Amino acid sequence: MVGITSYGSYVPLWRMGGKAIGMRGEKAVACFDEDSITMAAAAGINCLRDSDRALIDKVFFASTTFPYKEKQSASVVAAACDLPYGVGTADFANSLKGGTSALLSAVDAVTAKSARRVMVTSADMRMGAPMEQHERIFGDGAAAFVVGDTDVAVGIEASYSVTDEILDIWRTQHDTFVRSWEARFAGTEGYQRMGAEAIGGLLKKSNLKPSDFSKLVFYTPDPKGSAALAKRMGFDPKTQLQDPLLNVLGNTGTSFPLILLAAALDEAKPGDNILLLGYGDGADALLLRVTEQIEDIRNRNGVKEYLDSKKMIPNYQTYLMWRGLLNPEHEKVYYSGYQENTAVPALYRERNRIFRLYASKCKACGTVHFPPQRICTKCHSQDKFDEVRLSDKKGEVFTFSMDYMGMVDSPAVIPVIDFDGGGRGEFYLTDRDINEIKIGMSVNMTFRKIFFDEGIYHYYWKAMPDRF
């Protein structure tokens, strides 16, 4: 059996909503230093918890908001997750159904024995025009799944896909904000028609009837769409449909059906049949069956924990500043001009420190050095060290400063972190409340954008206060 062996979700800490933007509930908003890559990495790391990273043969990443038009994003996610150099990577771009399509491609790869395990990540942070309807509906978030053929917790047993050409929702390379045609047309001829065809095809192919399913996990373009579709197909939305979380999360694009799937799996029982529907330029319907193994992978933070752990964005101006909509300069250097003019070859040489957060541990005396050193500070041994990963270590604040001369994230909180097991480093602290910071505070590491300069998005690790 091929299916999901592990999964993880990620929802940013920040929320925006209410009267300020004319919405009833709230939506998840990525911090200024997050993007689809960093959120996919966070979901991936959550998904890989306690599992052997060396078993992953491929990484797929689905999004409509990749930071680069030319340069892969899956490769950055693979590095941040410290996956082996021998991993294969692919980006699934430009379609809202990219998440479910990537999942199906992973099933194909494992079924064909071209990979033992494939990690599928998906993340989006689409922007609606300020104060317009899309802005109220779109949220930011990510999900990740590992697909394999051993220790399967959720079998992916059948699927049915349709593709049709329709311009219901789109964005060209010149657009900052998502465009769409009127909701009546998009809903009727797009989502409802194609969704029905995909679900109908799957039911027929798998010889199942609506009452055979414990849970329906449907992408939906608006609060009522999925319930209407479920009802039309003979299901009972009240008892079977997964809450689309639009008033607490928002529509997270390609990752939307996958975060909803993660939320459903957080509560699923062995034997449950789940119908997953991805939509965009067509639709993917998948039949999933939960196994006994699901109980073995509950040791992670679920969607509910992420949704409950939140801070409200201080005001709408802050959101506009974070997205570079007040002043394009805000998207560039967040902290200081010291960061300009990176030498790309230097970045390349330091890639294991930057992307994998490796330190060097002296084989002779055990001293952990960060950044990695060739000659030990303590015993002066030469070139005798092991690389050790600090990104999944917890740490403690030894001392800190708060720099009020910063730009976007003022004051920039800069702690010195002592890692469990050795190693010390100076990092920016993100997702923080300056009133909570003190010596001895426990932190963990998170992969973030550190600055943007000369057309390069620079990623690095930051510390953040323990979220859970």
Added chain:
Amino acid sequence: MEGIKDRVAIVGMGCTKFGELWDKSPDDLVIESCLEAFEDAGIDPKDIKAAWLGTESSGNSGTPLARPLKLDYIPITRVENVCCTGSEAIRNAAYAVAAGVYDIVLACGMEKLKDHNGGFSWARMPQDYSRVDVRSAPANFFAKLATRYFHHYGMSIEEGRKLLAQISVKNHKNGVLSPKAHLQREISVETVLKSPMITYPLSLFDACGISDGGAAAILTTPEIAESLKTDYILIKGLGLISGSEQPYLTGDFDFLHMEENVRASQAAYREAGIKDPRKEIDMAEVHDCFTIHELVIYEDLGFSQPGKAREDVEAGSFSLEGDLPVNTDGGLKCFGHPLGASGIRMVYEVYNQLLERAGKRQVQNARIGLTHNLGGVPGANCMVNIFGSVN
């Protein structure tokens, strides 16, 4: 090996007014400081056999010194050692004289910070690594020192800030008596506490200014000095230490002291034969880039016992009337810190104190003076130089 003690004399010095010198070029700073030094020494520029220019980012090579002064076809070396750049120029010039290679040499330090937008020369910083890391202004390191120092010695942030404010108040008081200082204004503890926070827990008046300036010294042998004039001073010890960023690489640095300060002062004391610095040193010019650093320097240089600087500050030990006046001219706090010039500006104050030319800020019976620079954050470099009067 024979040390440097009593082998090199400083016979002439010059120093520009420090400040936001919008109408002065680097050439002007060189000319004004060096012409004063030539006149003070009673020599002609043609007597200079070799020269060292200390500048961190206001010029490359010896040409920025040769061109304005028209020093024709003599060896000139530009030196750079971050905040120790000026002291480094003095050190190299002193060793050339002690080596017997040149008899009269010039050490000039000059920095034109205010031509850089905001005062720092980011674009010129070395391309030594990717910069994908925390890259923050120097205030951040010193703020971390303060946070940890307060925590370790059981002070609240408010108590700690009040203690540091007293150092700023003292230096401002001295600055008023110092005609060449950038900032000449008395302040109160309240002024410091109410000034805008720049890098918590340090506020604007915990920080030194950003200024332009130039300073110059003429160095020669004691024999030639004696033939030129009666008032000159002698180098007693030069202690330079380079760190290798140990504090950040491993987890055992305490953020309560600077190992470089300790090591450089020990080297200089050894060479100068100083056993009890608190008693034997009559005045000191130290690197008060931020108030917390001056506090830590008291302990690192052996002026105060570890953890006891607070008591000495509260007793007024380092004020002009105290038993060991520190930063008698107002320090970096009032002069600002044009990197190439600062080290030589400090020697200029020691020189004037030892020669009893310091006017209203004259320290009585000053015979031994000390200068101190720290370059960059821990693990960088530190230089402590000691000078003595002839009698």
